[in-house]
Amino acid sequence: MLDYKASFYSQSHTEDTLLTGIESLLNSNPDLQVKLFPTYVEPAWWQKITQGDSPQFKPLSGNESVSLFEFVFQMREDEHKKTVRGKFFVVKNHEYPNIYTVVTLESSLFFGRGLLLYFERRYPRTSLTFITHKKLWNLLVNFRDTNGFEEFNIVRASTKTRVGKKTVSSLTWSEFSLEQAFDWVRDANGWFKNLLFKAKRQGQLPANISISRKGVVRATKYARLVYDGFIRPVSKTLNENVTLFSKRARLDNSERDIRPLSIEFSDDLFVDVEENQKLIDSLRTMRASALSVLHGNPYVHLSVFDYFDGSSFDIWVLTTNQIIIVPQLKASFQSIKRLINHIFDNYAEGAIQDYQVES
Numbered sequence: 001m002l003d004y005k006a007s008f009y010s011q012s013h014t015e016d017t018l019l020t021g022i023e024s025l026l027n028s029n030p031d032l033q034v035k036l037f038p039t040y041v042e043p044a045w046w047q048k049i050t051q052g053d054s055p056q057f058k059p060l061s062g063n064e065s066v067s068l069f070e071f072v073f074q075m076r077e078d079e080h081k082k083t084v085r086g087k088f089f090v091v092k093n094h095e096y097p098n099i100y101t102v103v104t105l106e107s108s109l110f111f112g113r114g115l116l117l118y119f120e121r122r123y124p125r126t127s128l129t130f131i132t133h134k135k136l137w138n139l140l141v142n143f144r145d146t147n148g149f150e151e152f153n154i155v156r157a158s159t160k161t162r163v164g165k166k167t168v169s170s171l172t173w174s175e176f177s178l179e180q181a182f183d184w185v186r187d188a189n190g191w192f193k194n195l196l197f198k199a200k201r202q203g204q205l206p207a208n209i210s211i212s213r214k215g216v217v218r219a220t221k222y223a224r225l226v227y228d229g230f231i232r233p234v235s236k237t238l239n240e241n242v243t244l245f246s247k248r249a250r251l252d253n254s255e256r257d258i259r260p261l262s263i264e265f266s267d268d269l270f271v272d273v274e275e276n277q278k279l280i281d282s283l284r285t286m287r288a289s290a291l292s293v294l295h296g297n298p299y300v301h302l303s304v305f306d307y308f309d310g311s312s313f314d315i316w317v318l319t320t321n322q323i324i325i326v327p328q329l330k331a332s333f334q335s336i337k338r339l340i341n342h343i344f345d346n347y348a349e350g351a352i353q354d355y356q357v358e359s
Contacts, residue, residue: 004029008021008025009068009087013089014065015065015066015091018091018103019227022034022105026221030220033105033208033219033220034219034220035104035216036101036103036104036217036227036231037101037102037128037215037217038099038101038102038215038231038234039099039101039126039127039238040127040238040334041098041100041125041126042098043098045126056071056073057069057070057071058070058072060087064092065092066089066091067090067092068087068089069089070085070086073085073114084109084113086106086110086114086115087104088103089103089104090102093235093239096236096238096242098242099235099238102119124309124332124334127333127334127337128214128215129214129215129241131214131234132349133191133192134349136192139211140195140197142229143225146229147201147225147229149199150201151198152177153175153197154176154177154195156172156173156195157171157181157185158195159171159185159191159193161185191349194211194212194213196209199222207219207221207222208220209222209226211230215231217230241337244261244352245336247259248261249327249330250327256329258357260354261325262324262353263325263352264322264350265321265348265351266321271320273297278347279343280296282343282347283302283315283342283346286338286346288307288308289304289307290304290307292304292305299316301316302316303315308335309330309332309334311331311332311335312327312330313325313326313327313336314326314328325340
């Protein structure tokens with residue numbers, strides 16, 4: 001298998017030949033797994049790693065579509081440092097600027113403890129996406145029905161549920177149909193963080209496929225179906241976030257105008273003033289940030305400062321079903337996305353839209 005991978009790495013790939021080659025490797029090696037995720041990459045940082053200016057990345061080959069890198073990191077194992085190295089591809093999205101897909105066939109240790117963690121921690125230079133519960137449902141249903149899977153069962157789920165003012169994480173191993181799984185988590189007042197499912201079609205052996213709310217996908221088969229069914233639409237969602245959340249800072253507007261966003265909820269969550277405190281408590285847990293409570297009852301007025309890049313926001317709750325987010329002088333799209341992700345993950349999901357300021 002190592003010889004197959006070495007030969008595969010030595011070839012120059014397009015997006016199409018990369019997927020074809022991975023499909024072939026997965027079919028011939030049942031223990032192999034492809035791991036991939038879309039991410040936004042700042043142009044300056046992309047230039048840095050492609051020129052070999054990052055000590056952990058070594059560019060090996062590449063063209064306008066697909067680049068191959070070596071990534072090296074150190075981890076502790078039995079009180080000793082261990083060096084781990086492996087290869088990964090980066091596929092450029094020609095439809096959406098600055099959106100790339102990271103692809104690797106290396107081990108779970110290389111991916112989970114190294115590569116994925118590195119991209120997650122390079123915020124705000126890189127930014128993964130966020131998939132709402134509703135979009136996750138639609139992605140899975142479309143993937144199952146479009147590709148004609150006769151068996152499609154959730155076998156492991158990482159979930160969060162709301163218990164009073166707190167959210168509780170849990171891991172379940174019950175085998176559910178897709179509908180049963182989503183009915184169960186809805187009844188538990190929760191949502192999925194990660195889903196592992198078995199998918200079988202046309203009498204073939206089943207594939208193990210997982211997807212997380214960050215758009216991270218792992219699969220033992222069906223590389224092209226997974227890419228078309230998950231990576232392409234998730235890349236579109238990521239680009240939509242970049243477009244919607246960009247140029248919201250007052251410094252980005254010549255007249256220093258505010259460009260607020262709103263989160264609209266289907267239910268009147270803020271009928272009870274106790275809900276105000278739940279929102280405040282959830283925002284206090286946002287890492288690398290400072291929260292100031294300017295008013296908490298009967299309406300909510302908060303100030304949030306992001307230590308990562310100096311972005312700041314005012315947050316208002318003035319009606320029973322809406323949160324208003326007002327970006328201040330500096331507010332990067334990455335920070336806006338992080339704030340909204342945190343609200344969705346730790347308070348409640350809603351619909352994001354422009355907030356129209358009445359003149």
